[in-house]
Amino acid sequence: MATPATITIEDVQTNTPGMVVKICKFSGQLDESNVDEKAQQIYGLIEQNPANLNLIFDFEELEYMNSKSIGYLTDWYGKVFESGGKIVIAKTRPNILDILQVVGLTQLIKTYPTIDEAKFAITH
């Protein structure tokens, strides 16, 4: 029995050869009941794209995230960064941004109010 949460992934067209950009849309709540399972989706994506993977995490529909999901976020960031890519976050709800700020994650991963701004940051 797990709290409902989904991650949907879509490709973003880019003019830069070799650059892979994807939007990962999170919805629901990430907590102890589901985060270990849901995290595997992103790990799978990172594994399938071992170089120059750039991810935009759309958090508009993400209602809650616990400290373990923050841990996964930092791990994904590390792996993507090491392979020449980036992770940025877009459209966070105020309570989610508050959590990201208190754990210091906003010093590591940039957040943007819109998807367009996040896309621009990723591709420039």
Added chain:
Amino acid sequence: MNDIATTLKNNKTQPVKILITLPTHAYFMSGIRDFTLSLIRNTTDFSEQWAYRFQSVVDELCNNAIEHGSKPGEEIKITFIYTPLNNIEIIVEDSGTGEHPKKAAELKVLIENKIEKDLPMTSLRGRGLSKIVHEWTDELEFIDKPEGGLKVRVRKYLTNVSAEEMKKSFAFSEDQTHILI
């Protein structure tokens, strides 16, 4: 019923205590988060920002109790004590029957070390108590229960919330996912 409602509404000094017991299973945490959010929002003087913060605090405390403190099939207890216009106290207790139960002294040292060393940003675990709970409460205490198990007590004073934070109200007009008490 009207007398009780009036009494509660007019109560400005007497602490209000709510005790919840739930099974040792992460599945129930979304319900407790919803309850915490509604309780703080609707029955205390803390702002909406703080209601969401306490939601995280309660979740992190309960997760630790479930993961370390009480084995499956047992229970954890959560107590909310609100003293009007003064502070909120939250206590989470486990039974000490978990696989790797922690003692109060052990946890105290663990948290102090993490706070002092300022956890590296890239580490996977360890932010729940040392960051979220520590930053969003004024008091954090670990107590070994005589009958076994651990009690973790936190308190936040209204006087330690800045005027700006008290005014902060998140725009949740579109949020239909939370219940009202």
